[in-house]
Amino acid sequence: MKTYQQVLEELLQTFRTLVPQATEIDEDTELVGSLGLDSMKVMNLLQEVEDHFDVSIPLNVLPDVRTVGDLAQKIHKQLQD
């Protein structure tokens, strides 16, 4: 079972690969604001992230996801469930 820290590291690496402007990304980086992504691009990016971790993140939890760390927590919880 992956730890939260492992999930976070993999998530950061995935973002660095998929988002060219994500070179200085960290746990507190905001997905929409800091990465310059609109909500539609975030949704598309999310699909890639879901495939990487082989999880499905419900739309219901997205209002609570603001930063990369928030997303890592949701993925970590999905993996635990």
Place this chain on the structure above:
Amino acid sequence: MTLLDKFRPLQEARDQLKALGADPFNVVVEKILSPTEAIVNGRQVILAGTNNYLGLTFHPECIEAAVRALREEGCGTTGSRMANGNYVDHQALEREFAEFYGLPYSVVFSAGYLANLALLSTLPGADDVILIDADCHASIYDGCKMSAAEVIRFRHNDVADLDKRLRRLKDRARCTLVVVEGIYSMFGDRAPLREIVEVKDRYGAFLMVDEAHSLGVLGEQGRGLVEAEGVTERADFIVGTFSKSLGAIGGYCVSSHQALDTLRYAARPYIFTASSSPAQIASTRVALRLLRDGRELRRRLWDNAERFYNGLKALGCTLGPQLSPVVPVILSEDRADSLAVWKELLERGVYVNLVMPPATPDHRCLLRCSMSAAHTPAQIDRLLDTFAQVFAAHGLSA
């Protein structure tokens, strides 16, 4: 911050549109002349941005039935069916929908939007899952918001992605409602329904198909994609609207599951709204018969769609992925440019819908055009001539 401050960005966007001298989201139809013509801004235009696929809005038999119901039963029902009583014609229409599909259970709703809200807010509960195609209509997303269920999207028309997400759900797949549409409202493409049915059956999931844009359009008898793909009995819940091919307002759901009939005692969008007016029900009953017997109307609709689609293709337009009565002309990401194209088309007598992100499936604006069985070949040729002139003027032609 006050209660009203949140509207400021929207008001600013509205003001910008006004400053550009065009408002695609508030077009006033000064007089409707026929299923395909109207007066807009004092000018006669060809309507190529409706959902009047079979052109039944002015059918004399529909109008006659509505007028008779209006005179005999009044303007409205003044309340809900549960609290204020069922009109026999509402029940008759439910029987007719059930017979039309060859399925035992049917419920009619006061709008197609309400049909989706009712099904999605009531069928899946707190421990259940709704798996929706990413390009589903806003009414499906809104129904999901009203539901206590977990909501997951799968990639548009991607059966492998659906399969993968059902696999991830393990035992919960059996408590999952998969939701797709017959024809998608923006790109006009169809769901790969046979493959989707195979996958949902393999996992024991349930399937809801929204035939809003495919009722009357697909299938030998016009039942939609479920008929065209031969899976009517395997789609658990089939929903649709009266407001497109049937030319009225209302919604329906048919099913082989008795739960649909029970749902009317639990679905708030069914219980807490007034039932459709007698005139709406009466015209819909006639329109449903015309739709079922409407092979000739469907032939004309598809001939028109093909003529228009191929004509636009020859002009070098970027179109949707497959031939359909919904014909999207895909433009750029530039809203001002797209607005200018739309405005000039309207000024030259062509009404289509301008759709901008986030209402479009991707980042580009599109002109959503739609064909009707009531369009004449001469009207379509005029539409194509106007597109050619406007696109040439804006440097968009091939």
